[in-house]
Amino acid sequence: MKAVRAGNARRRRRHQNIGLLYILPWLIGFLCLQLYPFLSSLYYSFTQYNILNAPIWIGLENFRNIFTTDANFGVSVKATFLYVAFSLPLRLISALAVALLLNLKIRGVGLFRTAFYIPSLLGGSVAVAVVWRYLFGGEGPVNLALGLLGAGPVNWLADQNITIFTISLLSVWQFGASMVIFLAGLKNIPVVYYEAARVEGARPVRMFFSITLPLIYRVLMYNFIMEFIRSFQDFTAAFLITKGGPMNSTYLFALKLYEDAFQSFRIGYASAESWLLFAVLVVFTILIFRAGNLWEFYTGGGKK
Amino acid sequence: MTSYRKVRRGAGRAVVYVLLTLASLIMIYPLLWMFFGAFKSNSELFGSMTLLPEVWDFTGFVKGWAGSGFFDYGDYFLNTFRMTIPCIVLGIASSILVAYGFTRFQFVGKKLFFTLMIATMLLPGTTMIIPRYILFNQIGWLDTYWPFIMPMAFATVAFNNFMLITFFRDLPESLDEAATIDGANSWQILTRIYVPLSKTSIVTIGLFIFIGNWNNFFEPLIYISSQEKFTLPLALQMTFNQAQVEWNRALAMSFCAVVPLVLLFLFAQKYFIEGIATTGIKE
The missing domain is CATH 1.10.3720.10 (MetI-like)
Known part of the structure; x- marks a missing residue:
């Protein structure tokens, strides 16, 4: 009896995890089209980058320039x-x-x-x-x-x-x-x-x-x-x-x-x-x- | 005493009507100018205060529609549809799946995911556009419609998911239970019960996606570069942004770009109003 109930619970849990499958489109979209761009732009903000050449790490230089030299x-x-x-x-x-x-x-x-x-x-x-x-x-x-x-x-x-x-x-x-x-x-x-x-x-x-x-x-x-x-x-x-x-x-x-x-x-x-x-x-x-x-x-x- | 009160109330009513009428005239006035201006000659557009054109002149429409190069506004309209229709279809489909997943299942990490999704509503698009441009450049999607279609296909517009979630949440759970007893699986429950019941919300989402794409200027400006693929806003900008603006053409084409939206609204008003209202009210 107990085993049956545990089995049911497990089945229900597995059944519930189908939910993950349903939200999968969003999950992929979120990771690839929102979170990744979001974080990569944080990285770019510490670099010098013009798309043609690879980004060069320059630390806080960009932020310093924004506040000091950019009229x-x-x-x-x-x-x-x-x-x-x-x-x-x-x-x-x-x-x-x-x-x-x-x-x-x-x-x-x-x-x-x-x-x-x-x-x-x-x-x-x-x-x-x-x-x-x-x-x-x-x-x-x-x-x-x-x-x-x-x-x-x-x-x-x-x-x-x-x-x-x-x-x-x-x-x-x-x-x-x-x-x-x-x-x-x-x-x-x-x-x-x-x-x-x-x-x-x-x-x-x-x-x-x-x-x-x-x-x-x-x-x-x-x-x-x-x-x-x-x-x-x-x-x-x-x-x-x-x-x-x-x-x-x-x-x-x-x-x-x-x-x-x-x-x-x-x-x-x-x-x-x-x-x-x-x-x-x-x-x-x-x-x-x-x-x-x-x-x-x-x-x-x-x-x- | 009572009659005095009634009179006062009647006067109050009248003031309200006058106020509202005046205000709505002011609201509509710019659009009236756009409409009638489209039929005026360039010389009549400036220096005249009469709203109606003296002579109804269609050259703005004819010359405007023809465009300046190889493409006319027919092409731009087609392009806009080519971009918008996949967005609508895929956007609706993905939002239905995601909203169903969030409403009816208790899976691991649900709370976290839901919070993250709501948080993306506050995420400024401006912060995303630069890295997305780089990403799409790397994948080779620049100058295609994929940068518009893919975010829709992957349900990244939290607003749409959220609207369906609020609707799904209100459907009685007994529906699912009854269907489960009858041997339906979750996919059947979704397609045979949930989707037919939420037609209104689905249409509303479709309308919002349509309008968002139709008006979208900032992103096409960045992602689309060849004139062959220009959507309406880009084409309008081209007609408009010239050293010597041909005002009647610009106004006539603006009018053409706006008419489908206004008509759509007039015919589907109910969906708009309900849709906007629910997003602000429910949590």
Whole structure:
């Protein structure tokens, strides 16, 4: 009897290990197309490498050069931080604000949702970059409209203090996907909470901060982290609309990486830069998680 | 008192509608300009504030479509499909297998593998692109579509696997048990029960892969070098990135590149909305 049971258990265990066979595609893909490239780029970051010749180990030289001799590095970091600092909050706030409005049980939600979602469907496509450069060009429709309102033409794509915002605006315009996620989160909140609050005489603002925000907290974190990681790597708009200019004011980090790696073929150097980007993203993501936990801790009344 | 309240609420409603209408007009406006701009002559594109073209001019479409060299946009569309369709088919198939493995089996190292898979969602693509380029160069895959197809065939897009896992997880386990008693093995359970039940999720994943490939510019820019293999975004860039931009051609071709996406969305809206929503909500 005991032997039979042990046999069954073994058979079940073997049966369970078939699972490994099912995940095998991912396992191979992960090892060969993700982990191996990931680690090899760490190795390249300590080398001098131009693809044609074998990599030469140079230790921390690349990292030292990035911080000491590369004048474009600081410029690029500044542009990237400005871009993220401007586009990310606006994008998330617009997404949440529109989601809140659409959640008011209004008529025609589907129609509105379509209008707000379509821009994000087009994503970082070249087509959208074309339109943006046309709209914000010197004599483009945006400036003509401003002219009608009596405002002078703005150098949307040529003034180094403004271009980064023009590019960010394109990212803000595509808040639709985040909005749909927020909307789904809002739909999950039981209506009774609001009814109870209304009975107690709570005002909408109070309800937002005491009910809505804590309950969509996880969705908010998800959107924040995903959008954060994504926007640090944005490439297409800056590459096509302003080509990083004027005066490198839109020289986003992804552009610099692209030029260093695939135009100058300084593979080692660019790998070092890509690892810096990775390190920054990891640190920020951890910080965001930490800050998030703290916030949850306080709103939970101090209970763990 | 009540009527006053009702009026106030009605006014609030009206404000909400006005706000939403205005905002959605702003959202759609750039696309309207793209659409109508495609039919304008180059001289009319600048310096005129009217949205509708005075004369409907199709030269943008005709000349734009013809391209400048040996290849026209028909070729680029075909190329895009040639790259995208294998990605969709293999991406769906591999994700189904992997998601099934993770949902229904307790194998060694499952927890570790699952954590690793989720961690790859946070892995920046920018860090991967350089070493992948070197790898594909060594294998001889540069200037082919393999760099796009293989990552799909091996289910490396954790997002897709994850979406199916959340769906599979909700299927009642009694289904498996009943099938097992009837003598079905795990493969039969997958193909005869799981797959038919999760059609919606599968379509959604297919749509996401389609859109991702359709818009993808950064990777083709790096991996594809011969014009013969250019996908739409690369072709658009070529039309657009010229010293003297032919704006009506660029806009007309942009419009052509965007139309399939918008149509797809309008017809398959349900899949999109559900798909995006579940990934953010479930854990």
